[in-house]
Every structure is written in C-alpha cells, then in structure tokens.
Amino acid sequence: MNYWLMKSEPTCFSIDTLQSLPKKTTAWDGVRNYQARNMMKDQMQRGDLAFFYHSNCPVPGIVGIMEVSSQKAYPDPTQFDPSNDHYDPKAHPDKPIWWLVDLTFKRKFTSVISLAALKNHPQLSDLFILRRGNRLSITPITEPQWHIILSMADHPL
C-alpha cells in the first residue's frame, strides 16, 4: 500500500464536508494536472491512506486522514459536463482525459498539523510539499514520513 498527501481549499471542499457526506466518501474530482492525475490513475490502490491538507486558508496544514476506497481509478465525470467549472471540451466519454479515485473519511485530528510545524520538524526536510515552489495537489509520502507526521497528530506544539 501507498501513502499520499492531498490538498484541498477548505472553502471549496473541507474535511468537515467529507465527514458529513452520507457515506463519508467523495470522488476526488476536478484535478487537472497530469502528474496528479497519473498518481490517481496509475499508482493509487484501494486501501492506500492519504493525509487531507487544507491549503489557501488561515492555518494551512494537515487536518486528518482519508482512505482510497474505489477499486481503481475511473473517468472524472466533470470533464464531460459543460456546466461544470472543470469541463474539458477535449475529453470524450470514449476517450477520457481525467481520472479519479474515491476517498473515504477515516479521522480528523483534534488540531491542525500546521505547515509551520511540518517545516520545523528536523526529519521532514525531504517532504515533497515543502520543496520550493511545489504546487502539486497530490504528492507521495514515504512510510517513515507518514509515521513521523502521525506522531505529530493530536500533540499541538
């Protein structure tokens, strides 16, 4: 199994919204970056775990954990919907461009593991999201990184 970090702007879609959904599950739609798409399409497997990261908000950071819950990736339906913000006129149902997986809520931390806290941790200097100028909305997390970050959860600075 693999570990991931997935960003979302909480004003757009937050971990609280995910938790409130009927099956606490969402299709991670709207990703329009090829690197991020490829990770969902080619690498993610059911049972993989992902940190939920809130970006572009007062305290950016990791707020909880989700699990990949679809058996495999499938076409993002919003690419075919002209009324959707993420409509892609180049995509056709017989030749989709954008793929996604489903994610299910696992837990929410009692406090945010802030970006500042991640930056301050001496063993997390290689964290993908901390690399200069990184903007990828989905990044891999190594197993050691996963456990270090988990150990920071529920222990505010």
Next chain:
DNA sequence: GCCAACGTTGGC
C-alpha cells in the same frame, strides 16, 4: 521543439 506570454497556485 523552443520559448515568451499567460494563467494558476498558494503562502504570506
């Protein structure tokens, strides 16, 4: 295939 211009991301 180069690269300038443009749009987007996201921390601050």
Next chain:
DNA sequence: GCCAACGTTGGC
C-alpha cells in the same frame, strides 16, 4: 492583495 514559482499554450 502581492508575488514567486510553476504548468500550459501557441506562434514560429
């Protein structure tokens, strides 16, 4: 709201 950094686009 600013702006650095990056991805994408499109002319050539």
